[in-house]
Amino acid sequence: MSSAFHIHIGGAGVMMGDMLWKLYEKEHNETTLKNYVYQQVDGHSHPLTLFADLDDRMISEVQRNKQIQFKKNSFLYGKEEASNIYSRGCYTIGKEIIDKGLDQIRKQIETMDRLDQFVITTSIMGGTGSGFSTLLLQRLEVDYKNKVKTNGFIIFPSSGMSNNILGIYNAMFSIQMTRNHFHSITMFDNQSMYNVIDQQLDLDYVDYSHLNNLVAQTISSYTGLRRFNNIDNSKFFSGMCPYPNLHYFVPSYGKMTLINDYTRKELSQNEFIKYLTKKEIKLYQSPNNPQHLSTTLLFRQKEPNHFYGKFNQTLQNLSHVYNQSPRIFQCNSSNYQVLSELAQMKQTGIFFSNDASIISRFDQLGRNFDKIYAKRAFVWAYVSEGLEEFEFSEGREALANLTSEYSEVIKEDSPQNDLEIDYE
């Protein structure tokens, strides 16, 4: 039987991983296919995972949880954080622990019959999430190229962060990694997730745990196809990629309800699908209307419903660049919640879209980068940590190529859907 290996990188990546494994632990007894994410030894389940950070602060949080039987070699950390600098994560501090990390991964993979995918969580605004992820993925590619899919669940910069100089540089340097070393990227941004939570739930405060819960639920439903239904999900994302480089997906997740919301009711199938496909609940929002290259609806409910979503008018009416219909998958398991204030719903769903309208967000990142790089702000901080100056223009070019690939596709195949880019 094949298994997946999860890697959680940098402070945000580690905390998303923490939430995910807490969720897996709740779901653990409901699945017979535990080996997909756990190694079983003498009746105990040990997560197949690596939490990697350049310092130990977030990792100690994860280790505090004694209910999950993590193995020692599931934790990799150094002594010093990347201080928000990509090149510290990639070229200097990160280099000190990379071999150890690869060894820890290899040893765990050796316990599997077959590895079918890496599932990676990180945020590309931090020095570790951008730099160390790049280094690790480059090295993993040497050993596992073409044999294993690499699927990322990644926090991108929020649309309003034009004055976070280092975050913008880090994200820019990471674009090449997301293009070259991943088969799929499911994109989130903190501001969009915050908006969605704020709209759906009447909470007194929202913190990272609420955002990380959204990411964890998304990953859990996706791997749930394999863990609960034994569906080979290795083609789940590749089936959404008409072009190999355009492998960026925007998810929407719902519905969430507070445990003390006594007025809550389950939505009808029709209402539920309408809700999930609304632009406002996307977890990575762009100002333009969606330009779906492809879409997939992943529905989660314990009892199978073979007619779910079929012939639904809302789905039929979604406009796709390639006149394709959305694919529909079902994950048959209960909808557990880690956060005590959230109610366990009978049904939840995730709507994934390969949405070309994200180019306006890429474009915005490029403009923010151009503004600060023109003044050469903090260039010294990167160069003094081993980055060559040409990498600034190389990173910018990778982003420009990506946006132009998206606009070419829309122009060529859908003249009626010419994309409007908001140039401020």
Ligand SMILES: Nc1nc2c(ncn2[C@@H]2O[C@H](COP(=O)(O)OP(=O)(O)OP(=O)(O)O)[C@@H](O)[C@H]2O)c(=O)[nH]1
């Ligand atoms: N969704 C989410 N975002 C987070 C979390 N923690 C931090 N972030 C965001 O992610 C960005 C990067 O922070 P970290 O992940 O802590 O940074 P890092 O990758 O560890 O890099 P260094 O701190 O430079 O070593 C921050 O700017 C925050 O906006 C989290 O738990 N969840």
